[in-house]
Amino acid sequence: SNNLQPVRGTHDILPDDFERFNAILNNARDIATLYGFQEMATPIFEQTDVFARSMGESSDVVSKEMFSFETRGGENVTLRPEFTAGIVRSFISNGMQQHLPLKLFSTGQVFRYERPQKGRQRQFHQVNFEWMGDDSWQADAEIIELAGRFLQSISAIKNNCVLHVNSLGDAHSRGIYRDKLVSYLNGYISGLSEDSKKRLVQNPLRILDSKDVGDRKILETAPVITDYLNKESKERFERICNYLQTILVVAEVKIDPKLVRGLDYYNGIVFEFVSSGGELGSQNTVLAGGRYDGLIEQMGGRYTPAIGFAAGVERLLLLAGESIRPKTGKITILPFEEVASEEVLDFAGRLRSALYEIAQKSRQKFDTAMEIDWNGKLSKRLEKAAKNATSHVVILSPEEAKEKKCIVKNMKTRIEQKILLSDFDDMEKLKAIFDIV
Ligand code: ATP
Ligand code: MG
Numbered sequence: 001s002n003n004l005q006p007v008r009g010t011h012d013i014l015p016d017d018f019e020r021f022n023a024i025l026n027n028a029r030d031i032a033t034l035y036g037f038q039e040m041a042t043p044i045f046e047q048t049d050v051f052a053r054s055m056g057e058s059s060d061v062v063s064k065e066m067f068s069f070e071t072r073g074g075e076n077v078t079l080r081p082e083f084t085a086g087i088v089r090s091f092i093s094n095g096m097q098q099h100l101p102l103k104l105f106s107t108g109q110v111f112r113y114e115r116p117q118k119g120r121q122r123q124f125h126q127v128n129f130e131w132m133g134d135d136s137w138q139a140d141a142e143i144i145e146l147a148g149r150f151l152q153s154i155s156a157i158k159n160n161c162v163l164h165v166n167s168l169g170d171a172h173s174r175g176i177y178r179d180k181l182v183s184y185l186n187g188y189i190s191g192l193s194e195d196s197k198k199r200l201v202q203n204p205l206r207i208l209d210s211k212d213v214g215d216r217k218i219l220e221t222a223p224v225i226t227d228y229l230n231k232e233s234k235e236r237f238e239r240i241c242n243y244l245q246t247i248l249v250v251a252e253v254k255i256d257p258k259l260v261r262g263l264d265y266y267n268g269i270v271f272e273f274v275s276s277g278g279e280l281g282s283q284n285t286v287l288a289g290g291r292y293d294g295l296i297e298q299m300g301g302r303y304t305p306a307i308g309f310a311a312g313v314e315r316l317l318l319l320a321g322e323s324i325r326p327k328t329g330k331i332t333i334l335p336f337e338e339v340a341s342e343e344v345l346d347f348a349g350r351l352r353s354a355l356y357e358i359a360q361k362s363r364q365k366f367d368t369a370m371e372i373d374w375n376g377k378l379s380k381r382l383e384k385a386a387k388n389a390t391s392h393v394v395i396l397s398p399e400e401a402k403e404k405k406c407i408v409k410n411m412k413t414r415i416e417q418k419i420l421l422s423d424f425d426d427m428e429k430l431k432a433i434f435d436i437v
């Protein structure tokens with residue numbers, strides 16, 4: 001046929017949009033670097049099993065949204081509908097266990113067979129962050145803070161963004177809650193959608209994520225997980241929420257006891273940044289994630305706690321507006337007809353060499369990572385920092401805190417300095433402290 005339209009649910013990114021698209025990716029990369037994440041890539045397709053096993057057979061994605069096909073060699077493969085499963089597969093098959101903790105950033109195309117609409121395509125892009133090997137509440141807080149900083153950096157979020165958070169608790173709390181929910185829903189079983197009837201047996205918590213109007217009505221008075229969290233889960237969740245409430249500038253924090261996320265593998269904290277500005281219609285979740293401590297073991301690796309999130313780049317583009325377009329200079333040479341073309345080309349060539357050199361010299365490439373190492377004896381942590389090529393350590397001790405100071409140690413020269421905490425607010429002093437040129 002002669003159909004030159006792109007396939008339903010796919011779209012071209014034309015040069016004008018691509019600039020803004022790239023600006024989003026660049027900001028994501030900068031923020032990843034800043035928090036000590038390393039970029040990696042996995043194949044765009046995997047054995048179908050990788051997704052089916054990790055995301056859960058009963059999830060919307062696996063049961064109806066995957067682009068699956070058989071290769072000529074008879075393998076069943078699927079275009080990735082998300083990053084986490086492939087990254088966990090890679091983590092296991094490359095024996096990355098020995099390098100924990102790991103912070104991994106990825107970006108690229110993602111495929112889901114959905115009904116296309118504004119903010120919902122069949123081929124779209126995600127930026128994806130995974131933090132493996134750290135089960136602390138601080139990691140939860142830090143990665144959500146990272147997410148907020150990223151959204152802020154692309155000014156995607158004006159004053160109308162809400163961070164929805166919930167805790168699914170530990171296995172024990174969740175088990176008790178699951179029973180309560182099932183017995184409640186059994187009382188309304190005839191009113192449930194067909195999908196939810198199936199989920200009632202397979203994975204009842206996912207019914208909370210249903211978009212069916214009838215289901216939603218029944219769920220209004222359903223028991224909520226928050227009432228069944230044990231003391232430890234509850235305290236941990238409160239601590240994270242309190243911290244986020246004080247530091248998040250981009251979003252209002254809202255505890256949403258019905259938030260469960262559509263995939264099977266979550267536990268502990270789950271979160272979604274939702275835009276309420278109306279730019280995205282009903283496709284208003286821009287960034288979503290949660291903790292998935294059991295997944296790596298479930299897929300055949302050693303037990304490894306982990307937390308991660310993904311954001312849809314197309315949705316971010318709709319929110320980000322014009323402001324993220326990078327500024328670029330443009331020089332135009334206007335030769336008279338009499339001047340030989342060779343001379344013009346030669347002149348332009350020399351000018352380009354000079355401009356290129358200036359760019360190379362003045363390029364303020366962003367390459368400073370900053371991480372927190374919370375645990376262990378100070379001497380051990382210093383050893384660890386030396387091993388992982390840390391250039392400076394900042395030691396925060398109660399002693400120095402009394403004088404509103406801290407210690408900065410240059411790991412190369414071994415010189416330690418007491419620094420006033422307020423000096424970190426001064427850009428020039430900051431550069432001097434960390435030898436940034
Ligand atoms: P939704 O409830 O909108 O279907 P989801 O829970 O399926 O979202 P996730 O699997 O959490 O989405 O994916 C993370 C992010 O990827 C979403 O918050 C969204 O920004 C983006 N995203 C998901 N599906 C699509 C799609 N079909 N087209 C464009 N972006 C998408
Ligand atoms: Mg979806």
